[in-house]
Amino acid sequence: MDNMYKLMGFWTGIFAVMFYIGGMMTPSLLMLASTGFFILLGYMNLTERMYMYILGAYLMVFMVGFSYYTNFIHVPGAGH
Structure with a gap:
């Protein structure tokens, strides 16, 4: 299970780079924070049950x- 968190860290890192190249700084920083979070968890060697609890909490947040x-901040159709 720890390898899956390292894999999620890798892919969120790829997304962070792509967002950065696309000029979207806020999503890039969010993905960078997620990358650090997932890589850190990947090296903690927790039980599978704890990894599942953490994933559930992460997805809920x-x-x-x-x-x-999407309900209160985003303005539909407000492009550049």
């Missing part, structure tokens, strides 16, 4: 934040 952003 993400969905609450994403739902808040």
Whole structure:
């Protein structure tokens, strides 16, 4: 399970670089923070149950934040 967190760290790092190249600094910094979080967890050697609890908590926080952003902050059709 720890290898999967290292893999998630790798892919969020790829997303961080792509967001940075695309000029989107806020998502890039969020992905960079997620990369550090996942890599750190990957080297902690926790039990599989603890890894699943952490993943569930991470996904819950993400969905609450994403739902808040899409309902109250994002302005539809407000492009550059």
